[in-house]
Amino acid sequence: MKYCMQCGSEYQDGVVRCADCPDSALVDAETMSQRHIPLPGESDTRKFARVATAEDQFTAEDYVRLLELKSIPVFAQPRRAGVVDVLTTGALESWWDIMVGEEHLAQAAQLIAQEQQQLESTSAEAARAAEEEELETESAVPPGGP
Secondary structure, three states: OEEEOOOOOEEOOOOOEOOOOOOOEEEOHHHHHHOOOOOOOOOOOOOEEEEEEEOOHHHHHHHHHHHHHOOOOEEEEEOOOOHHHHHHHOOOOOOEEEEEEHHHHHHHHHHHHHHHHHHHHHHHHHHHHHHHHHHHHHHOOOOOOO
């Protein structure tokens, strides 16, 4: 038997493409097992671990998109839903946990670290540009001035 790597559907050996996922390859059961993809009828025993946290939903979505592009199983889990959580727990925690399959933890951590460095450098450049623009605006002579 062959299985679709994307949806897990089972096919006879003569079939070459999944009917629902035409871009997904069909593989044997051993390959599915090696990639930690459960077969139909098996329970999903993958374990997920936190690779990062995000302070806002947009950053969490950025991290998820980045990891999905590298075919890393990922999901973002909100840790708190609003101000009431701070009042009841007494702790201000990050908004989102970014969870990945344990077998992808090192690769995901490296990718997120690179993304964070890129965001920080972009933020620093934007701050410098804003300061330069502000200095130019302050030093400009107003119309009708001396």
